[in-house]
Structure formats: structure tokens, C-alpha cells
Amino acid sequence: MASNGPSTPRSGIKTNPGLLQNSSSNEVDPRAHQTKSQEKDQIVGLNNKFVDFIEKVRRLEQQNKVLETRLKILLEQECYKGNIKEIVDELSNNLQRQIDGLVLDRQKLLSELDRTQNNVDHNKNRYKDEMQAKTEAENDFVLTKKDVDDAYLQKVDLELELEELMSDLDFLKRGYDEEIKELQSQVQNDTVILEVDNTRALDMNEIVEEVKAQYEAMAARGREEAELWHKKRITDISHEAGKHEQDLRDVRKEIAEIQRHIQRLNLEIDALKKQKDNLERAITDAEHQGEQAREDAMDQIRLLEQALKKAKQDMALQVREYQELMNLKLALDIEIATYKKLLEGEEMRLANQDRAPSRRALAKQLDDRPPSQRCQEPPKATPHVPPNKTVKKTILIKTIETKDGKVLSESSHISEE
Numbered sequence: 001m002a003s004n005g006p007s008t009p010r011s012g013i014k015t016n017p018g019l020l021q022n023s024s025s026n027e028v029d030p031r032a033h034q035t036k037s038q039e040k041d042q043i044v045g046l047n048n049k050f051v052d053f054i055e056k057v058r059r060l061e062q063q064n065k066v067l068e069t070r071l072k073i074l075l076e077q078e079c080y081k082g083n084i085k086e087i088v089d090e091l092s093n094n095l096q097r098q099i100d101g102l103v104l105d106r107q108k109l110l111s112e113l114d115r116t117q118n119n120v121d122h123n124k125n126r127y128k129d130e131m132q133a134k135t136e137a138e139n140d141f142v143l144t145k146k147d148v149d150d151a152y153l154q155k156v157d158l159e160l161e162l163e164e165l166m167s168d169l170d171f172l173k174r175g176y177d178e179e180i181k182e183l184q185s186q187v188q189n190d191t192v193i194l195e196v197d198n199t200r201a202l203d204m205n206e207i208v209e210e211v212k213a214q215y216e217a218m219a220a221r222g223r224e225e226a227e228l229w230h231k232k233r234i235t236d237i238s239h240e241a242g243k244h245e246q247d248l249r250d251v252r253k254e255i256a257e258i259q260r261h262i263q264r265l266n267l268e269i270d271a272l273k274k275q276k277d278n279l280e281r282a283i284t285d286a287e288h289q290g291e292q293a294r295e296d297a298m299d300q301i302r303l304l305e306q307a308l309k310k311a312k313q314d315m316a317l318q319v320r321e322y323q324e325l326m327n328l329k330l331a332l333d334i335e336i337a338t339y340k341k342l343l344e345g346e347e348m349r350l351a352n353q354d355r356a357p358s359r360r361a362l363a364k365q366l367d368d369r370p371p372s373q374r375c376q377e378p379p380k381a382t383p384h385v386p387p388n389k390t391v392k393k394t395i396l397i398k399t400i401e402t403k404d405g406k407v408l409s410e411s412s413h414i415s416e417e
Helices: 017-022 030-079 084-197 204-368 371-376
Strands: 394-403 406-416
Touching: 030 204, 084 204
Parallel strands: none
Antiparallel strands: 394 406
């Protein structure tokens, strides 16, 4: 007898042919057949689901390996301590040194600008003094020119007066000559009359000569005095005119020298103004460059901070995704273990159901024997029928402790319910 048939494998259900032959006379229960068909369909569906879950688990394991690799890379990157702060500090120190240098240059330029401004003010004062001296010289020149003009006019007046005096002198000479002639004629006439009327002898020639000599001496003295006075006046005027002309030349020379000095001062003032403008532009450019460099440094710092923040966010997101995938994997592992337990329990139940008809057929055969045979045979031990195995639910609990995106510890344990 094959009461203890072969065990049923997981891939399907096998029946014992001997039991089927012995129980051929038994009536088949249609409900049991329908139940077996349903159970078989359920087992096939569960097997298909199990295959799908296995494929899904494989994909998830591959994704898990990829994520573990990414996490390892990210953890290695996280373990690497970047020197962003050092770079930023070095850049900040360089910029601070540049700013300090620009401040020193600015102070130097300001001191040089002050010196230049003082020089400009000094030159302005000198220019004002020179302009005042020029104005005074021009005023003196105007006065001297006026004096020269007055002297020239006086000279012209004296020349005209001299001409008038010379004409008067000529007129007087002619008048004197005419009077001499008239007196001579009168003397001759008187002499004739005297010779006729008076017998006394008068020496009229001597008188005439004496009068003539007196008039000639007077005329000579007058002419000599006039000539001396006019010569002296002309000499004085010429000397004064020469003196004024020399003064005028000196004034003109001094004015030319002042003008050259003014032009030189104007050129120096223009050069100092250009230097001042260049220094102001240099200061403005230096301040602008320093401000631009500071803004660029701040922009770089902000970009680095944003990149660091984004990297931390990406790290946290990836760690969260990894945790979610690990939780999903854990849930799938639990579901797989549960289905495995269910399949094992179903296989054991089916095996017990296969053994139950064999026992019923054996009991019926024993009951069909005669009573004498049943009494002669010793009673056999009743086979122990194992109770239906209770399906237990296995739960895999996995604990992952993280801090700031880093996995600190990981533990797992299995519990059954």
C-alpha cells in the first residue's frame, strides 16, 4: 500500500496512481474538482505574479546597485572637504589687499592733488600779482605815453613858436633894415638940409653909425638870446623825449617780459589742470575697478554658495530617493517573503489533501473485509494526521539612521506574526 505517497513539488501537483486505482470505485465530488481547478488557477496566477515580482525585484536590485554606486560616489564627494572657503578667503584677501593698495594710491593721489592744488593756488596768486604789476605797468605806460605825447605836442608847439619867432626875427630884421635904410635916407636928407640951411658942421654919420651899432647890437643880442633859448629848449625837449623814449622802451620790454611770464604761467596752469584731471580720472577709475572687483568677488561668492546649496539639496534629494527605494525594496522583500510563505503553506495544504483520500480509501477497504479477518489482524496505529499548518506572516524590519544626508548605521531583523 502506498498510503504515504510522494511529496508534491513546488512546480505542480502530482497524484499517486495506486490511490487512484484503489479509489476508482469512489464517487468523484464535483465541488472538490472545481475547488482544485480554482486552486490550480490561483497557483498559476500566483506563480505569474511571483515571476513578475522577481523581474521587478531584479530591476529594483539593478536600480539599487546604481543608486548605491551613486550614493557611494556622493558619499565620497561628501567626505571630500572642498576648499571653497579657502578659495573665497584667498580671493577676499587678494581683493582686500587690492583695496588697501587702491586706498594707499588714493591717499597718495590726494596728497599729490593737494600739493598740485597748492601749486595752482600759488601760481594763481603769482598770476594775480603779475597781472596787477602788468596793470600798473600799463597804467604807467599810459601815463608815460601821455607825458611823451604832451612833450611831443609841446615840442611841436615850441617848434611852431620857434618858426614864428624866426619869422618875427626875419620880419624884425627886414624892418630893422628898412628903418636903417630910412634913417640913412633921413640922415642923408638931413645932412643935405643942414648943408643948405645951417653952416654948422654936424657929424651925423657918427650918430647914425652909433645908432646903427646900437640897433645891430640889440638885434644881435635878441637873436643870440632867442637862438640860445630855442636851442636850450630844443635840447631839453630832445633830452626829455629821449628819456621818455628810453622809459617807453623799458616799459615795453618789461611788458613783453611780463607777457612771456604770464604765458609761461598759463602753460603751467594748463599742465597742472591736465595733471589734476588725470589724477581725478585715475582715482575714479581705481574706485570703479575696486568696486567692480568687489562686486565680482561677491557674485562669485554668491554663485559658489548657490552651487554648494544646490549640491546639498541634490545630495539630500538623492539620499531621500535612496531611502524611498530602500523602503520600496524592503516592502517588496516582505511581500516576496509573504508570497513565499503562502506558496509553501498552499503546497503543504495540497499535499495534505492528496494524502487524505488515500487514507479514506484504506479505511473503506478495511471496513469491507469480513469481521473474522478484522478480528484476526492486530489493530494498526492510526496514522497521525498533521493539522493544517497555520500561515505565518514574516516581516523584515530594516532600520537606517541618517544625519545630514549621511548613512550612520543600518540594521535589519525579521519578525513573524
